[in-house]
Amino acid sequence: MWYQRYFPYHKREHTRTFLYFGAANYLARVWLNGTKLGEHVGGFTPFDFEITGRVADGENSVVVEVDNTRRADGVPSIHTDWWNYGGLTRSVEVVEVPEAFIQDYSLHLAKSGKGGLLEGWVQLNGGVPGLEVFIEIPDAGINYKSPISPNGRADLSLDVNDVACGKKPRAKCRDSLELWTPEAPKLYRVTIRAEGDYVTDEIGFRTVEARGTQILLNGKPIFLRGICLHEEAPFRGGRAFSEEDDRTLLTWAKELGANFIRLAHYPHNETMIRLADQMGLLVWDEVPVYWEMDFKNPATLENAEAQLRDVISRDHNRAAVALWSLSNETPISTERTAFLKSLAEYARQLDNTRLITSASDKAEHPDDEHAALNDPLGEYLDVIGLNEYVGWYGKYRPEDADKMQWKFAYTKPVIVSEFGAGAAYGLHGDTDTRFTEEYQTNLYRHQIAMLQRIPSLAGMTPWILMDFRSPRRTLVGIQDYYNRKGVISDRGQRKKAFYVLQKFYQEKATRSTASNPAP
Numbered sequence: 018m019w020y021q022r023y024f025p026y027h028k029r030e031h032t033r034t035f036l037y038f039g040a041a042n043y044l045a046r047v048w049l050n051g052t053k054l055g056e057h058v059g060g061f062t063p064f065d066f067e068i069t070g071r072v073a074d075g076e077n078s079v080v081v082e083v084d085n086t087r088r089a090d091g092v093p094s095i096h097t098d099w100w101n102y103g104g105l106t107r108s109v110e111v112v113e114v115p116e117a118f119i120q121d122y123s124l125h126l127a128k129s130g131k132g133g134l135l136e137g138w139v140q141l142n143g144g145v146p147g148l149e150v151f152i153e154i155p156d157a158g159i160n161y162k163s164p165i166s167p168n169g170r171a172d173l174s175l176d177v178n179d180v181a182c183g184k185k186p187r188a189k190c191r192d193s194l195e196l197w198t199p200e201a202p203k204l205y206r207v208t209i210r211a212e213g214d215y216v217t218d219e220i221g222f223r224t225v226e227a228r229g230t231q232i233l234l235n236g237k238p239i240f241l242r243g244i245c246l247h248e249e250a251p252f253r254g255g256r257a258f259s260e261e262d263d264r265t266l267l268t269w270a271k272e273l274g275a276n277f278i279r280l281a282h283y284p285h286n287e288t289m290i291r292l293a294d295q296m297g298l299l300v301w302d303e304v305p306v307y308w309e310m311d312f313k314n315p316a317t318l319e320n321a322e323a324q325l326r327d328v329i330s331r332d333h334n335r336a337a338v339a340l341w342s343l344s345n346e347t348p349i350s351t352e353r354t355a356f357l358k359s360l361a362e363y364a365r366q367l368d369n370t371r372l373i374t375s376a377s378d379k380a381e382h383p384d385d386e387h388a389a390l391n392d393p394l395g396e397y398l399d400v401i402g403l404n405e406y407v408g409w410y411g412k413y414r415p416e417d418a419d420k421m422q423w424k425f426a427y428t429k430p431v432i433v434s435e436f437g438a439g440a441a442y443g444l445h446g447d448t449d450t451r452f453t454e455e456y457q458t459n460l461y462r463h464q465i466a467m468l469q470r471i472p473s474l475a476g477m478t479p480w481i482l483m484d485f486r487s488p489r490r491t492l493v494g495i496q497d498y499y500n501r502k503g504v505i506s507d508r509g510q511r512k513k514a515f516y517v518l519q520k521f522y523q524e525k526a527t528r529s530t531a532s533n534p535a536p
């Protein structure tokens with residue numbers, strides 16, 4: 018697909034200009050006024066080109082070629098169970114900044130045990146060394162400055178109890194910062210100033226950790242009542258990209274009683290993450306390392322690393338994001354595990370304040386009453402993600418879940434990151450008839466009972482919030498190119514299973530917060 022757009026621009030002195038793309042699926046080549054600016058690979062992360070000195074005063078022409086040909090060495094590769102919409106799927110913007118500008122910053126609570134310490138950094142582009150960065154958080158009474166080192170970076174480390182309490186006795190203001198939680202998603206207005214530039218953001222502060230088989234939010238165990246979603250627009254199909262699309266999806270997740278969403282299987286648009294921050298939904302943020310891929314190929318690893326780096330850079334100030342997911346259902350091999358181990362190390366190097374996970378479907382069934390996940394990838398993760406379709410794929414019926422006991426090779430928190438069954442909204446029958454709402458509802462009942470018997474269960478994200486388009490789902494009159502495992506149809510109709518899950522989540526929310534006992 019080729020795009021062309023003319024745009025007027027009026028140059029201003031002492032500024033720099035960038036052409037920014039929210040996402041282009043998959044390979045994008047960009048020209049400005051006939052000169053090639055560059056290329057970008059990967060369909061779900063932002064990229065930009067500096068056009069200072071190239072952008073004309075007056076009319077400009079931008080041309081973009083986007084090629085979504087599937088590639089065996091791509092990320093994702095050839096096969097996906099989603100409609101992999103091509104072209105420009107998010108907005109394109111001209112961004113003007115001062116000559117020296119704030120390129121990126123990170124501000125977060127230090128891990129527990131360190132008291133009320135905020136830490137992070139600010140990275141300048143084009144800055145003059147020796148000057149200072151200023152951080153203001155008026156609601157917390159914070160006014161802080163830090164020197165900029167010769168490489169344009171300022172490291173931040175501030176004790177909230179010192180800066181936020183004014184003249185109050187220290188002991189009284191130990192808890193002066195209101196922490197972000199799904200129930201009370203407090204965001205602070207933060208202003209960062211340096212040189213002639215400033216940035217204003219809304220940032221929440223919280224900690225996320227794993228201890229034994231529990232996930233802790235702000236030091237307390239939390240059970241993640243989740244749901245998976247694709248970035249599929251409700252009612253009309255196509256990519257969800259507007260605030261209205263995103264808000265509809267997240268409002269449905271809230272109505273379900275969720276405090277957590279798994280954004281499958283690639284980085285969703287930035288508004289989705291910002292809304293999750295505002296609405297109080299913790300996020301599993303994933304890169305599209307999906308099914309079979311060219312795990313032996315160093316260029317494929319570099320590609321996956323770049324996508325991970327760019328989504329971390331985009332979302333690392335969002336309190337909602339709790340987990341970086343490296344992959345989904347990759348076949349076990351030495352090369353694949355080495356590939357994902359490298360990705361895990363890279364993710365920790367870029368951000369050590371969140372948990373690393375991956376979804377594996379490689380469970381074994383030694384007999385009909387036992388299931389075990391022994392995927393060696395577990396060694397490199399903080400949280401084990403399990404996709405299991407007992408009662409849908411394979412020989413088991415939903416009722417067989419009643420006697421199934423799960424075992425995990427690693428003593429870590431487990432999130433059951435997928436289970437589900439297809440059902441066409443409005444199709445009714447008995448609980449043995451596939452694709453009826455009754456089959457799906459029955460499966461949810463038996464699954465919920467089974468999952469509650471997993472001692473290390475820290476959360477779950479059934480598959481999936483809403484029916485979504487997929488080229489693989491060809492059953493005429495039922496699927497019609499839609500994966501029908503949604504608890505809501507693509508027209509927004511709630512299926513019966515929606516209410517079963519909602520009831521479970523409502524009960525869960527009113528009972529204790531954590532399912533699994535302290536180790």
Ligand code: GCB
Pocket residue numbers: 098282345346378404435480500502
């Ligand atoms: C899975 C995949 C997901 C599919 C789903 C299904 O295990 O992770 O991408 O869409 O199953 O519906 O089969």
